[in-house]
Amino acid sequence: MTFKELNLSAPLLRAVQEAGYETPSPIQAAAIPPVLSGRDLMGCAQTGTGKTAAFALPMLDRLTANAPRRKGAIRALILTPTRELALQIGESFEAYGKYLKLRSTVIFGGVGQAPQVEALKKGVDILIACPGRLNDLIGQGFIDLSALEIFVLDEADRMLDMGFIHDVTRILDAIKSRKNLGMFSATISREVMDISWVYQRDPVEITVRADEQNKPDIQQYRIEVERGDKTEITARLLEAGSYERAIAFCNTKNMTDRLSGLLKMRGFSAEAIHGDIQQSVREKTLNRFRRGELRVLVATDVAARGLDIDDVDVVFNYDVPDENEYYVHRIGRTGRAKRHGVAYTLVSTITESMRMDDIEKATKNKVHRLKYEKGTLLDLEEGK
Numbered sequence: 054m055t056f057k058e059l060n061l062s063a064p065l066l067r068a069v070q071e072a073g074y075e076t077p078s079p080i081q082a083a084a085i086p087p088v089l090s091g092r093d094l095m096g097c098a099q100t101g102t103g104k105t106a107a108f109a110l111p112m113l114d115r116l117t118a119n120a121p122r123r124k125g126a127i128r129a130l131i132l133t134p135t136r137e138l139a140l141q142i143g144e145s146f147e148a149y150g151k152y153l154k155l156r157s158t159v160i161f162g163g164v165g166q167a168p169q170v171e172a173l174k175k176g177v178d179i180l181i182a183c184p185g186r187l188n189d190l191i192g193q194g195f196i197d198l199s200a201l202e203i204f205v206l207d208e209a210d211r212m213l214d215m216g217f218i219h220d221v222t223r224i225l226d227a228i229k230s231r232k233n234l235g236m237f238s239a240t241i242s243r244e245v246m247d248i249s250w251v252y253q254r255d256p257v258e259i260t261v262r263a264d265e266q267n268k269p270d271i272q273q274y275r276i277e278v279e280r281g282d283k284t285e286i287t288a289r290l291l292e293a294g295s296y297e298r299a300i301a302f303c304n305t306k307n308m309t310d311r312l313s314g315l316l317k318m319r320g321f322s323a324e325a326i327h328g329d330i331q332q333s334v335r336e337k338t339l340n341r342f343r344r345g346e347l348r349v350l351v352a353t354d355v356a357a358r359g360l361d362i363d364d365v366d367v368v369f370n371y372d373v374p375d376e377n378e379y380y381v382h383r384i385g386r387t388g389r390a391k392r393h394g395v396a397y398t399l400v401s402t403i404t405e406s407m408r409m410d411d412i413e414k415a416t417k418n419k420v421h422r423l424k425y426e427k428g429t430l431l432d433l434e435e436g437k
């Protein structure tokens with residue numbers, strides 16, 4: 054399958070080629086034809102599968118092919134839970150639409166609204182938004198969605214987890230015109246199904262499974278270690294593996310601050326990101342990490358949601374995650390875009406050990422067992 058066979062227009066094919074994509078990912082191959090023909094879509098796929106292009110490419114094509122319902126009106130809306138995701142999607146639209154005349158802008162909370170309002174006043178075709186700020190600006194009369202043609206709900210499950218359900222349904226209810234609704238969700242929960250039933254019309258359902266072919270290549274280790282040795286083993290593994298870009302996950306904001314401090318004391322460039330750190334500071338930290346100026350990003354689960362950083366060499370679960378799903382999300386930060394990844398989970402207490410047993414059972418992941426004792430790393434599976 055090639056992008057050309059998907060009947061995308063020449064300006065899009067050119068942009069896709071310049072982005073370096075050779076073949077459509079499974080979700081793109083499955084979603085682009087029905088979205089091009091105007092069907093609603095329910096896509097079960099995680100970040101990292103290429104889902105952004107799966108909706109952005111056919112959306113751009115349709116907006117270009119059809120005249121707007123009303124001149125100057127917002128024609129497409131993508132609703133996404135976090136600022137980071139919104140910015141990434143905005144960048145994708147810029148890249149894919151670089152040879153088209155459509156204008157897009159991104160709006161999110163936590164920053165002053167004036168520049169966003171200015172951008173809106175100039176007129177935009179495609180709006181990428183987080184629900185809170187979108188509702189604010191609708192309330193203030195800066196946004197009119199009455200001529201909307203296409204609506205995409207991205208990461209629907211997270212949006213609901215984060216308590217945005219009323220914001221989302223309020224927006225959906227406010228749009229009276231018939232629109233195309235695309236939904237993406239990593240998991241299809243009852244609540245996600247409910248939204249689909251109420252607001253979608255005969256959607257095409259697509260599930261991208263992490264099958265052998267597109268399963269990320271992640272070598273997973275579980276290391277038994279004394280609580281007090283966790284930082285030492287993290288530092289040793291970082292050195293031993295010559296990892297240039299690592300993410301270490303902790304369960305609490307406090308622990309992320311402590312761990313980044315401990316790693317700095319050992320001479321690593323490390324920085325923490327969590328919900329109590331100002332968004333602008335978090336953004337700066339992420340950019341430094343992307344540019345390779347920061348070797349270790351220490352994060353909570355919430356802060357790391359939806360991060361699109363392709364070349365993370367290694368993930369450390371400094372704390373065993375509280376939820377099985379978090380484990381999958383955490384280790385999924387590495388092994389992306391066909392690279393080999395490594396994930397270490399540090400297990401000290403009986404509680405952590407039981408949690409990890411549960412994670413292994415639930416996720417059916419193969420995890421190699423090691424033990425760190427008296428400064429030595431032992432392979433518990435040797436000779437097995």
Ligand code: AMP
Nearest residue numbers: 074076077078100101102103104105106
């Ligand atoms: P997404 O799941 O939309 O967050 O995309 C994950 C990453 O895959 C992004 O960095 C995209 O630039 C990249 N990507 C998307 N589609 C393709 C493709 N067909 N070939 C190669 N890389 C892709």
